Amino acid sequence: MEFLVASAIGVMTAGGLYLVLRLRTFPVIMGMSLLTYAVNVFLFASGRLTIGAPPILMDAERYTDPLPQALVLTAIVISFGMTAVVVMIALGAYLGADDDHVDDPAPAKDGSEGAA
Amino acid sequence: MSLFLIVALPFLGALLPGLMNSAGRSACAGVTFTVTLAALVGLLTNLPAVLAGDVVTAGVDWLPMLGMNFNLMLDGLGFFFAALILGIGLLIITYGRFYLSRDDNMGEFFTYLLLFQGAMVGIVMSDNILLLLVFWELTSLSSFLLIGYWKHLPEGRAGARMALTVTGMGGLAMIGGMLILGQIVGSYDLSVILQNREMIQASPLYLPALILILLGCFTKSAQFPFHFWLPHAMAAPTPVSAYLHSATMVKAGIFLMARMWPVLSGTPEWFMIVTTAGLITMVLGAVIALFKHDLKALLAFSTVSHLGLITMLLGTGTAFGAMAAVFHILNHATFKAALFMSAGIIDHEAHTRDIRRLGGLRHLMPITFVMATLAALSMAGIPYLNGFLSKEMMLEEATHTVLFNTAWLVPALAVVGSLFSAAYCFRLISHTFLGPKRDDYPAHPHDPPFGMWGPPALLVVLVVLIGCLPFLAEPLVRMVTAAVLGGAAEMPHAHLKIWHGLTPALYMSIAAVGGGLLVLMFFRPLLRVWDAAPRPEAKVIFEAVIAAAVAVARWVIHGLHNGAFTRYAAIMVVTVVALGYHGWRTGMVGPATRTMQAAGAIEIAGWAMLVAATLGLVFLHRNRLLSLILIAIVGLMVSVGFVVFSAPDLAMTQLTVEVVTIILLLLALNFLPNRTPIESTVLRRMRDVVVALGGGVTAALMSWHFLLRDTVAPSISEFHLANSYKGGGGTNVVNVILVDFRGFDTFGEIIVLGIAALLIYALTETLLDGPVRARLLNRKPDQPRAGDMHPMMMVVLTRVIMPVVLMVGFYIFLRGHNEPGGGFIAGLIVSVGVVMQYMASGFSWATARQRYPYHGIIGAGVLVAGLTGIGSWFVGKPFLTSDHTYVRIPPFHEVELATAALFDLGVFLAVVGAVMLSLESFSRLARRAHVPDTEHAMDIDPSRDPADPVNPKLEGGL
Known part of the structure; x- marks a missing residue:
């Protein structure tokens, strides 16, 4: 079980990083979403993996660690807001300049303000 | 009045001129005047206590953990400076009302002026050196605004930038010095620091602290080699020059040297640095001033020279030197502010400040002529005017000062400085006012309205009054000197008087005045020599240094920050992985304390779907709609994972967020291209694969390791579990x-x-x-x-x-x-x-x-x-x-x-x-x-x- 979670985190991180390194906005957004999953799961896993133990107080013998869950819950919601803002910026850039490249064009050789 | 209110009044008052702007120029100046007057009256209510030798204090804790407290104190020195700032401020406000034209935004001007005034009052009243630094930087900023007040003048903007750069750098150095000083003493309160002379001077950090603090003082007070910004700051309107660059801001460095005098002075290091810098500045400033044709430039360099004189006096480290310095601060503020305002009047009426185009003005502007002449003669050191008295004291002190084991060096240089000082004063008088009336002035000069000549006239009255009856100023000078000395030295017995007998100082004085007249007689040949001689132009050097700094900064920034965001991301990943690896190699990993939990077929199936969807996303990401579906699968599997690992809240959140995220991305995709074209080379893709795999493997290994180990310290989750129902009333x-x-x-x-x-x-x-x-x-x-x-x-x-x-x-x-x-x-x-x-x-x-x-x-x-x-x-x-x-x-x-x-x-x-x-x-x-x-x-x-x-x-x- 631990192996599955650890490797899943690794796979999502690697995939996310690869996509973040792409040149167009949309794959970068996809990559950031993947990284968000990876980070959320990673944070969640810092409470260690517990199967069949509730975070709800009842007549249970053991409980799962509720703290990372609370932290990750808000992280999920905030990451939606973040994704939405990034998507909006990407969209605005594309609609404004008809170009969805992530990188600025290479600056002119003479060192002038070509990059701007 | 409370010290807080005195400091706060100018800042609060700074809101008013802008509001009064539409009410007219007089209303605008009037409200500024009233605010300043109120602060001055408030200051004067503390005079009895200060005269009685008490130190008035007021304080609240601001950031006590950092030792930064809003503590104010008022002793003789602070009172003297605050009275100078506010008193001359009143004159300048009156003068400025008539000086500024209708096109100038008066509300803006007075707002800046009050900000500056508040910052200056703050400096001289701070009891906490960190608070003092805050006000110190505020004066740099507000003087930047004032120097560049005429935004349409390029030289005004350049001068403002230069002043800000130089004084700002000095301020930065001073922050370092003050922090070291605070570390040595263990307190940032001046009243504590001033009690610890031995501890500070014995510390190995004394020298660095001294140098850094002096850098701040020298840049602010335009001491060699930082003197060059002051003349360029003269592009400011004349009221600003008269206020900031003669009476107040440039004295801030002097003030701080005087304030720190009890703890920093008296060591060979202090003597060497401060006296040498002061001497060089005094002579250099005087020589350059003689050959300047712009009235304000001449006065600017003469200010540099006189500041050097005061610095030298403080540098000697004797009580008599300190007393002479205090007296000269007072005298210089009176005659120099009057001279600046006179120069402003000439500029205002004749539309030029070029001495070569002036002359014969005594017939046209008799009042200005009398004022400027008296003030200039005082600066030259003519008896019965106040400049003579303090200059005599300076010369007297110079005869006792031995620098580099050479007894004649300091007196000789002091005479040279005084000689040139006398010479430029005589030149100012004769070339501007004497001689025949000319008929080619750019405008027809005449005396200005009373509002403009009244303020300098008042100062000239003081010049004459102190010059003739020096004992009037003696109580004030003694009170301030006592505050400067603290407990570090005995109060000198000397008195302020005109006739000291046939002392060496008198002969030196005579030599200086006589030499000055001689130099004026031979001014034309000397000017030719001066113009022919090569000399470094400070502005050019300054601009070259700035250009070099900009070039280096641009090289570094453009090299690292070239707009390729993907590159930044790659660099960040590699750095993080490398740091993690370093931690792994140097750290310790304990044995596994948790056993692996068995995974069922369903869990493995979910894992396989997640991995497959991720890989599919990577390989098929060019088809954007498909990649949306694949990422939704990943999100779904993560939600399922949360269910398996006992996190129902997370699963529900993830699932619903997934829905809105996908809708959002679909809406966005509506506008974006549907496919991502292939652009990167195979090599680049290989590089990205390596970087991504490095990051992924690191994340996986780290997760793997901590999942098999319990937390090192007990988690705080137990507390939450125990108190959730008791304290929060909920079971979730x-x-x-x-x-x-x-x-x-x-x-x-x-x-x-x-x-x-x-x-x-x-x-x-x-x-x-x-x-x-x-x-x-x-x-x-x-x-x-x-x-x-x-x-x-x-x-x-x-x-x-x-x-x-x-x-x-x-x-x-x-x-x-x-x-x-x-x-x-x-x-x-x-x-x-x-x-x-x-x-x-x-x-x-x-x-x-x-x-x-x-x-x-x-x-x-x-x-x-x-x-x-x-x-x-x-x-x-x-x-x-x-x-x-x-x-x-x-x-x-x-x-x-x-x-x-x-x-x-x-x-x-x-x-x-x-x-x-x-x-x-x-x-x-x-x-x-x-x-x-x-x-x-x-x-x-x-x-x-x-x-x-x-x-x-x-x-x-x-």
Whole structure:
């Protein structure tokens, strides 16, 4: 079980990083979403993996660690807001300049303000 | 009056001139004058205490942990300077009222002036060196604004920049020096520091602290080699030059040297650095001043020279030197401010300050002639004027000062400095006022109105009064000197008087004045020599240094920050992995303490789907629609994972967020290209694969290692589990943490979420207002549209399901405190329900039925949450303390009523508002793009008359 979670985190991180390194906005957004999953799961896993133990107080013998869950819950919601803002910026850039490249064009050789 | 009020008055008053601007120039100056006068009167109310030798203090703790306290003190030295600042300030304000023309924005000018005045008063009254630094920087900033006040003049802007750069760098050095000083003593309070002379001078850090503090003082007071900024600052309006660059700001460095005199002076290092710098500045400034043709430049360099004189006197480290320095500060402030104002009058009336174009003005401007002549003669050191007295004391002190083991060096240089000083004063008088009247002045000069010559005249009266009756100034000088000396030296017995007998100082004085007259006689040949001689131009050097710094900065920044964001990301990943590896190699890994848990077939299947979807996403990411589906699978599997690992709240949140995220991305994809073209080379892709794999392997290994080990220290989760029901009244620990234990965090988070949504809204508005709007309107969809935009099945189904969705949301919300659920999840569920209406029935239809704007819902949510938190103040508890009780409304289950539920309501509203505002903004873009958007919910509505689609007969029924 631990192996599955650890490797899943690794796979999502690697995939996310690869996509973040792409040149167009949309794959970068996809990559950031993947990284968000990876980070959320990673944070969640810092409470260690517990199967069949509730975070709800009842007549249970053991409980799962509720703290990372609370932290990750808000992280999920905030990451939606973040994704939405990034998507909006990407969209605005594309609609404004008809170009969805992530990188600025290479600056002119003479060192002038070509990059701007 | 309280010291706080004296310091605060100019700052508070700075708000007024701008407001009074429309009331006229006199009102504007009048209010400034009144504020300054009030501060001066307040200062004078403290005079009896200061005269009695007390130190008036006032203080509040600001950041006591850092040793930074708002402590003010007023002793003789501070009183003297504050009185100078405010008193001369009054004269300058009067003068400025008449000097500035109708085109100048007077409110702006006086606002800056009052800011500067407050900062200066703050410096001289600070009892805390960190507070002093704050005011110190404020003077640099406000003087920047004042020097560059005439924004249309390029030299004004350049001069302001240069002054800010030089004094700012000095200020930076001084911060370092002050921090070291505070570390040595263990306190940042001046009153404590001043008691610890031995401790400071014995410390090995004494020299660095001294050098850094002196750098600050020298740059501010324009000492060699930082003297060059002052003449360039003369591009400022003359009232500014007279105020900042003769009487106050340039004296700030001198003030600080005097303030620190008891603890820093008396060592060979202090003597060597300060005396040498002062001597060089004095001679250099005087020589350059002689050959300047611009009246203000001449005065600027003479100021540099006189500041050097004062610095040298402080550098000698003797009590007599300190007394002479104090006396000269007073004298210099009077005659130099008067001279600057006279120069301003000449400039104002004759429209030129070039000495070569002036001459013969004594007939045309008799009042100005008398004032300027008296002030200049005082500066030259002529008896019965105050400059003579302090210059004699300086020469007297110079005869006792031995530098570099050479007894004649200091006296000789002092005579040379005084000689040139006398020479430029004589030149100023003779070349401006004497000689025949000319007929080629740019304007017809005449004496100005009283408002302009009154202030300098008052100063000239002081010049003569102190010069003839020096004993009048003696109590003041003795009081200030005593404050400078502190307990470090005995008060000198000398008295201020005109006739000391036939002393060496008198002969030196005579030599200086006689030599000065001689130099003036041979001025023309000397000028030719001067013009022919090569000399370094400080401005050119300064600009070269700045240009070099800019070039280096540009090279570094453009090299590292070339706009290739992908490169930054790669560098960051590699760095993080390398750091992690370093930690791994140098750290210790304990043995595994947890056993692996067995995985069933279902878990393995879920894992396989997640991995497959991720890999598929990587390989197929060029097809953007497909990648959306694949990422949804990843999200789904993560939600399932949360279920498996006992996190029902997380699973529900992830699932609902997944829905809105995908809708959002679909809306965005509507405008973006559907495919990502292949652009990067194989080599680059290989590089990215290596980087990504490195990051992935690192993350996996780290997770693997900590999953098999227990936490090193016991987790605080136990506390939450134990107190969730007792303290928070809920059994769902996750929810109680969110709304109770860490409610403040959550409060911040919903605010962030709201800000993100508002940002999206604002961006959409900007896009729709700009050129993008036309582009959107002309845009043709790149894919065929669905023939049936609002299918009847979907419309009916979503409407039927809407109450159910709302009910589920309500239920999830209510039970959240005890069972999985809560405001976040309920908010997302309700949002999904509303979004369905948008999707099925169209934007117009949904918007028409929307009762409250989403901004308002966000605001209401934050407000509800915040007010809930504030509510606990009324029962004397800290912010967000919760309380709860249980009630049973008969047909329902027992329901808990907790204030936390009210807070959760705020969370719910904020989430609904934020999600909906984001999605709505996106769809507004889409709506502009594809105009055909009917207000009818269904394309084919059986209840509508098909023959007349515009006027449906049963519209009101829906």
